Amino acid sequence: MQFTLDDLKRILLESAGADESVDLDGDILDRRWDELGYESLALLETGSRIEREYGVSFDETAVTEAETPRALLEIVNAQLGASTAA
Amino acid sequence: MSPIAVITGLGVAAPNGLGVKEFWTATLRGESGIGRIERFDASRYPARLAGQVRGFVAEEHLPSRLLPQTDRMTRLALVAADWALEDAGVRPDELPPYDMGVVTASSCGGFEFGQNELRNLWSKGSQYVSAYQSFAWFYAVNSGQISIRNGMKGPSGVVVSDQAGGLDAVAQARRQIRRGTPLIVSGSVDASICPWGWVAQLAGGRLSTSEDPARAYVPFDARACGHVPGEGGAILVVEDAEAARRRGARPYGEIAxxxxxxxxxxxxxxxxxxxxxxxxxxxxxxxxxxxxxxxxxxxxxxxxxxxxxxxxxxxxxxxxxxxxxxxxxxxxxxxxxxxxxxxxxxxxxxxxxxxxxxxxxxxxxxxxxxxxxxxxxxxxxxxxxxxxxxxxxxxxxxxxxxxx
Structure with missing residues (x-):
């Protein structure tokens, strides 16, 4: 199973909506979360939804330390790989 | 002489009218907004009437970033604040952030939001509780969200003293104006017409259980039998009269x-x-x-x-x-x-x-x-x-x- 940018965008929108000045369909992979209009609580909620939906579990600080969507995708996919391997 | 505080803007969300003009027209006509509860199935509760704000679609007024983190009372308050500022002719982004504060009142916080998250907790587990529950239910949340949305960093707060709080908050706004902040967004919006809010109100023993909207809430009448709860309220822009005069505002009246x-x-x-x-x-x-x-x-x-x-x-x-x-x-x-x-x-x-x-x-x-x-x-x-x-x-x- 792969966690894609589209999956992330869907969960972001459900968890926290989108800033009016930001186009989530643009090139956002390497933009910082604060540039995209998301603060730590929005990421906490997003992380919590990813955990629920994908049956993964993050370290407490993992989600907030991932500074960009690409970093978050990597963390989730590493987890998914790990759980597949287990 | 200490500054005079004047009301320069009104934003209204009332059961008998959404918007100042709608509310005032209905009020002069004697049109009531009290009716059967539509927001949840109240058929098994002893009180089944409420004053509900109708026709409010939050998505039409607020950005999507705010929707997952706001209770109904906060959405109504944010929109009423937008209307009040517009009515006052105030553009918050043109004023110094520390010259504007927010003081609202609250009686119980965001009950509907809290209820949904409690339901998630007991029925699904703690990992299903929204991170926004940390503040979305809270008494001070309307002041906080109005402050953030409008970039108001001056003295702010919330007053909690049940129905009296609606005046106590405006009095606190006047105090802050006397201490030198030119503009305070004040007033209050409450909304807790949800099962949890309802049982809390019922426990107080002061609700009318009449089924007739024309008989249920009749103060000063021999048939008085308790009150019908409603949701909504008004947000007011309160200003230092001198500051309001300088920018050419037309005050509605003075908090005397x-x-x-x-x-x-x-x-x-x-x-x-x-x-x-x-x-x-x-x-x-x-x-x-x-x-x-x-x-x-x-x-x-x-x-x-x-x-x-x-x-x-x-x-x-x-x-x-x-x-x-x-x-x-x-x-x-x-x-x-x-x-x-x-x-x-x-x-x-x-x-x-x-x-x-x-x-x-x-x-x-x-x-x-x-x-x-x-x-x-x-x-x-x-x-x-x-x-x-x-x-x-x-x-x-x-x-x-x-x-x-």
Whole structure:
């Protein structure tokens, strides 16, 4: 199973909506979360939804330390790989 | 001389009208917003009527970032604040952030949001509880969200004293203006018409269980049997009169006086505090009872409470000494939102020279009140007194005067 940018965008929108000045369909992979209009609580909620939906579990600080969507995708996919391997 | 605080903008979300114009038109027509609860299935509850704000679609007014993190009361408050600022002609992004503050009231916080998250907790588990529960239910959340949305970093806060809080918050706004902040967004919106909010209200034992919207909430009437709860309220822009004048604003009126008291212990035998709150407000405004042209009553609709309010009014103003009205008979009691909505109605009355009616009520004669019933009463109005009592002993009174 792969966690894609589209999956992330869907969960972001459900968890926290989108800033009016930001186009989530643009090139956002390497933009910082604060540039995209998301603060730590929005990421906490997003992380919590990813955990629920994908049956993964993050370290407490993992989600907030991932500074960009690409970093978050990597963390989730590493987890998914790990759980597949287990 | 300390700065004068004036009301320069109104934003209204009321059960009988969404928007100032809609609310005021309906209020002068005597149109009630009380009806059967539509927001949840109330068929198995002993009280089934409420004053609900209809036609409010948050998505049409607020960005998607705010929707997952806001209770209904916060959405209504944010939109009412937008309207009030627009009405005042204030563009917050053009003013220094520390020159603007936010002081609202709250009676119970965001109950519907809290209920949904509690349901997630017990039915699914803690990992299903929204991270936004950390603040979305909280008493101060409306002040916080209005502050963030509009970049207002001046003195801010929340006052929690049940229905009296609606006046106490505006009084606190006036204090901050006197201390030097030119603009405070104040007033209050409450909304807790959800099962959790409802059982909490029912537990208080003060709700009307009547099924008839025209009979359910009849303060000062021999048939008074408790109140119908409502949701909504009003957000007010309060400004230093001098700052408002400099930017060419047209004030609705001045917050001229305020008094608040707390009741003595019920078994003390001492007089309750409402009369003294009224007298403090009149003294603070530097006026006599004869200067008050209309009173907006608290109107609890419990016989003992109605009598206590009538006694306080007749003690200060004499028997049938001043016109009294309770337009909240058209909205239900809005808790912390009630008095700000009455302040809005009061300044609109001053402008229009019309006292809005109390509906559905046949006043008990020996209360000695000149209650305005049935239709608006034309009158020369300069000064209005708004009363609000909170459960547990809070009494507040505020004098508003037409802008000079």
């Amino acid at each position: 006086g305020y008094g608040s008291t707390f009741d003595p212990r019920p078994d003390s035998g001492r007089e309750r505090g409402l009369r003294r709150a009224i007298e403090l407000a009149l003294a603070d405004a530097g006026i006599d009872a004869g200067d008050v042209d209309v009173v907006f009553a608290d109107a609890a609709a419990l016989p003992a409470e109605d009598r206590a309010e009538a006694e306080a009014l007749t003690a200060v103003f004499g028997t049938r000494g001043v016109p009294v009205t309770a337009p909240k008979t058209m909205t239900g009691r809005l808790y912390s939102g009630a008095a700000p909505l009455d302040l809005a109605a009061a300044v609109l009355s001053l402008a229009d020279g019309q006292i809005p009616p109390t509906v559905n009520v046949r006043p008990v004669a020996d209360y000695g009140l000149d209650l305005v019933t049935g239709a608006p009463r034309p009158a020369e109005l300069r000064t209005a007194l708004v009363l609000a009592r909170g459960h547990g002993g809070f009494n507040s009174a505020m004098v508003v005067r037409a802008a000079a």
